[in-house]
Amino acid sequence: MDNNNTTRKWLKSHHDTLFPFFPFLKKRNIDWLFVRLMERRGEKGALYVHIPFCTGRCTFCILTREYPSETTKYVKSVLKEAKTWSDYFSPVETVYVGGGTPTSLSSEELKLLFDGLGEIFQIERDAEISVETTTSELTEDKMNLLVELGVNRLSVGVQTFNPGLRKVLGRRRGGKEVIKKLNRAREVFPLLTIDVLYDVPGQDKRDVITDLQKAVKIGIDGISLYPLIFGPKTAISRQFEPPPIEIARDIFETAKCFLEDNGYNHVNINHFSNGRDKFRYSSYFNSLGNVLGLGAGATGFMTDCFVKHKSTSEVFV
Numbered sequence: 115m116d117n118n119n120t121t122r123k124w125l126k127s128h129h130d131t132l133f134p135f136f137p138f139l140k141k142r143n144i145d146w147l148f149v150r151l152m153e154r155r156g157e158k159g160a161l162y163v164h165i166p167f168c169t170g171r172c173t174f175c176i177l178t179r180e181y182p183s184e185t186t187k188y189v190k191s192v193l194k195e196a197k198t199w200s201d202y203f204s205p206v207e208t209v210y211v212g213g214g215t216p217t218s219l220s221s222e223e224l225k226l227l228f229d230g231l232g233e234i235f236q237i238e239r240d241a242e243i244s245v246e247t248t249t250s251e252l253t254e255d256k257m258n259l260l261v262e263l264g265v266n267r268l269s270v271g272v273q274t275f276n277p278g279l280r281k282v283l284g285r286r287r288g289g290k291e292v293i294k295k296l297n298r299a300r301e302v303f304p305l306l307t308i309d310v311l312y313d314v315p316g317q318d319k320r321d322v323i324t325d326l327q328k329a330v331k332i333g334i335d336g337i338s339l340y341p342l343i344f345g346p347k348t349a350i351s352r353q354f355e356p357p358p359i360e361i362a363r364d365i366f367e368t369a370k371c372f373l374e375d376n377g378y379n380h381v382n383i384n385h386f387s388n389g390r391d392k393f394r395y396s397s398y399f400n401s402l403g404n405v406l407g408l409g410a411g412a413t414g415f416m417t418d419c420f421v422k423h424k425s426t427s428e429v430f431v
């Protein structure tokens with residue numbers, strides 16, 4: 115079971131495919147990094163901001179997240195840290211705000227965050243600015259606010275539209291409501307992307323294709339297709355075993371063919387794009403470009419060094 119799960123982790127995403135290298139890396143003094151960054155000043159970079167808050171109780175979640183508390187203080191701490199990097203890290207070509215569920219922040223906190231980042235960094239006018247969200251934490255007001263704040267790429271964790279499978283995953287709201295919200299987000303955001311899971315207990319290949327058909331019909335620009343990782347501490351892994359890797363491979367191949375037949379390109383490990391979604395942020399990971407990670411649990415990669423933050427907001431603040 116362990117080997118099976120390790121393979122899945124390697125398949126995972128732009129967030130953690132590089133983690134297996136950590137044990138082999140040397141620790142360096144942060145001043146060493148600042149000197150290197152100074153030498154390479156002017157190089158474009160990507161910014162990742164982690165918002166660890168989420169009110170969800172998904173049975174499968176392996177992300178750095180906690181129930182919201184002291185959220186304003188947290189945002190202020192992120193900005194305080196950002197200021198220490200501002201002389202070394204500019205211009206910024208792409209910003210990715212991930213979580214947790216970043217839209218669990220209040221409108222005032224989101225405004226504080228984006229206005230602050232805009233003041234601290236030289237963010238390019240045509241920067242790709244992505245925010246992760248989930249439909250249960252995405253109101254009409256928040257959608258409008260995000261667009262006002264410059265967000266041009268919304269990434270929604272859908273996982274599946276299937277009502278039974280949503281229950282297994284502990285997702286809130288039904289599939290129909292998710293589709294309604296996505297259709298509305300489609301009207302509001304220039305780029306709309308979603309996450310879809312396969313290898314969910316009880317799910318077969320047809321269920322995955324049905325989910326993808328729905329995504330295509332809505333006109334989703336980018337689809338991240340992740341195999342479910344059965345994290346050892348998750349509720350789902352106490353109840354179910356991951357299916358054999360051959361099944362995952364078969365589902366992925368079928369899904370890939372389906373998406374390609376419907377005009378999507380396979381742009382990185384598990385991301386598909388209809389051509390409009392350039393996903394510039396992920397290209398920084400592929401090319402080992404400079405990525406500054408801010409916030410609890412955030413990972414960055416700068417001048418050939420990984421930088422990893424402590425995982426809880428309490429320690430970070």
Ligand SMILES: C[S@@+](CC[C@H](N)C(=O)[O-])C[C@H]1O[C@@H](n2cnc3c(N)ncnc32)[C@H](O)[C@@H]1O
Pocket residue numbers: 168174175176177212213214215246247248249270271272273309310311340341342343344345
């Ligand atoms: C920060 S979440 C997206 C936003 C929001 N919190 C949500 O869940 O809708 C990022 C993505 O990580 C993926 N993820 C979380 N736990 C996972 C697991 N155990 N295996 C595979 N992917 C996982 C999900 O696809 C999720 O959409």
Ligand code: SF4
Pocket residue numbers: 168169170171172175176177179213214215248271
């Ligand atoms: S909504 Fe997202 S971050 Fe929150 S528990 Fe579910 S998967 Fe995790």
